[in-house]
Amino acid sequence: MARFYHRSQAAQALAPPSRMLDFGKCPPIARSPTTSPLSPARRSRSTAGPGWAAAPSDSRYDEATRFRSERTTMTTTTTKLPAVNAIEAGSEGWGFFLCAGKEVRTGRNGQFMALQLQDATGQIEGKVFQDVEQLREEFDAGEFVKLQGRGNRFNERTELIIEKIRRVDPSRDAEQGFSEETCVPSAPRSTDEMWDALIVLVGSVENEFVRTLLTRMIETHEDALRRWPAAQTVHHAYRGGLLEHVLKVADVATSLAGLYEADRDLVIAGAILHDIGKLQELDYDLATKYSLEGNLVGHITLGVVLVRTEAAGIGGFPDALRAQIEHIIVSHHGSKEFGSPVEPRTVEAFLLAAADNLDAKIHQVRKHIAEDRGDDEFTAYHRRLGRSLYKPASD
Structure with missing residues (x-):
């Protein structure tokens, strides 16, 4: 008999960066201890955002841990992304989602991670372009994730460009509003x-x-x-x-x-x-x-x-x-x-x-039709249906 459960587990407490990462312009990871942005002096200042703990300050906090912190720790932004069916180009913030699919692909500029992200209102594709090899181990398909990103319009479809992402820690993230019910799409009838x-x-x-x-x-x-x-x-x-x-x-x-x-x-x-x-x-x-x-x-x-x-x-x-x-x-x-x-x-x-x-x-x-974000009276082309669709004007 099938059983319904999730595999979310507590994320490791990590330190956040002291500034918002500029996605697409992120500097390379420093390999020298003398140039590390997480030197002892810098680590002494905690800027942990909501739901995230400060990093340990001992010598074991190496470059690998620093990377995980920069790419998986949210900033102090309090802006929350809208629901999937309301995300548009320019939407920014953080949010909780179910990662329904995860695939590493190769594009013109190298590898990127393509994610199928869901909440109770629908599904949207998410893309991670930087540090794919490191981030691919941070979470799995079928897990709930917390991410920070921005809406983007590409090929007539709305997507999320993801700047930071980690698996959900249910006990801690509940304080920020996480619940399974808001992340799992379900039939409209009970x-x-x-x-x-x-x-x-x-x-x-x-x-x-x-x-x-x-x-x-x-x-x-x-x-x-x-x-x-x-x-x-x-x-x-x-x-x-x-x-x-x-x-x-x-x-x-x-x-x-x-x-x-x-x-x-x-x-x-x-x-x-x-x-x-x-x-x-x-x-x-x-x-x-x-x-x-x-x-x-x-x-x-x-x-x-x-x-x-x-x-x-x-x-x-x-x-x-x-x-x-x-x-x-x-x-x-x-x-x-x-x-x-x-x-x-x-x-x-x-x-x-x-x-x-x-x-x-x-x-x-x-x-x-419901998911199309364009302003035209016809939707983007639907590959499986083999056509675009007319969107009647709403009263």
């Missing part, structure tokens, strides 16, 4: 509300075999279903996103089932089970990544195995009924081009694939 809706949906299924299968599946995987995202990045990529997606797909598909006289029970089964394999495809521990099985097998095959195993434990479960449910799962991407090993060959499979695609697309459209 988990309990969505779970109640799922129970009602399963209870509406008339076929006893299908209802039993669905009941057993959601009871077995309740802990994960309540929390899992629907994807790593594409759509509903936040806590509770999978459950939200399942319910939206069910709403659309059952409406279409009535219009086209399809088997409603099969459509509901497909809506609930089409992405059930993502519970094994994705590892979710604050940050989302692909598991070994996810990379090597994929959620479609994993989902079929889960359903077939559960159905085998239900006495007398009809083979033809099981095959139709499995067909909906394996064909829900709509075509081989998009990853389905077979294409829809039943009315219910066509409806489910259409509903799944529609919900994923609409989510991407609304997210892209």
